[in-house]
Amino acid sequence: MNLAQPESYADEVRRQRAVWLAKPVLRILYQRWFAAVVASLAPIEPTLEIGAGCGSFKEFHPTAIATDVVAAGPWIDRVMDAHALDAEPASLGNIVAFDVLHHLQRPLAFLRQAERCLKPGGRLVLCEPAVTPWSRLVYAFHHEALDPAWDLFALDGQPPEPDPGHRFANMAIAHLLFRRHPERMRQCVPGLRLIQLRYSDALLYPLSGGFSYRCLLSRHGLRALCALEAGLIRPLSSWLCGLRLHAVLEKVR
Secondary structure, eight states, rough: OOOOOOOOOHHHHHHHHHHHOOOOOHHHHHHHHHHHHHHHHOSSSSSESSSTTTSSSHHHHHHHHESSSSSHHHHTOOOOOBBBBBBTTEEEEEEEESSGGGGGGOOOHHHHHHHHEEEEEEEEEEEEEEHHHEEEEEEESSSOOOOTTOOOOTTTTOOOOOOTOOOOOOTTHIIIIIIIOOHHHHHTTEEEEEEEEEEEEEEEEHHTTTTTOOOOOOOOHHHHHHHHHHIIIHIIIIIIOOOOEEEEEEEEO
């Protein structure tokens, strides 16, 4: 499996923070995702964010408790590993994670941690890369691996491999759990029920340049493309051209 960029994770977070502040179109795009995530939260507090990175979600939703594996900036409230959440059983109303699941070597261990820590009716809300015919073409130019053949279930229960740089990535993990093997996932984590799975963003994200490339959109262009995707592209995004996946799991009461 390919490794992420060679810099340290803390350096990468600081680089992303600089890009975030310099690219208004990227901020507008993420704020659309943030609004969708907040709309999916259960009306239960508190909300814990895993892998808060450059702190962008906390800016949008200030009551969230921002956590990450390193304190790369003052926006991080607590240092915490997703494989071993530092929270009491049934103590959290929501857990939010943006582009974190596909960096976890043992995603089922994280789901069990979420199951343990959520209150009944609490929710785990995830935003991840999607696997579709279009995304396979787009992500072929991305530095992170996309491996739908990876058997995450066979590795369940084994400790993660040493990864001091936090470079592991497989962008197919959400697809494997929620689209290809939802019944196996449910058997492994019976206390979490998948209540929503939505795809989006066939063109918006690549044209924004993300955190790695030059932006090809103006603010006016972004608004026009949002309307185009909503009217023409979104009906096909779930199976053909979606790049992003929004999953909501709820703790069984």
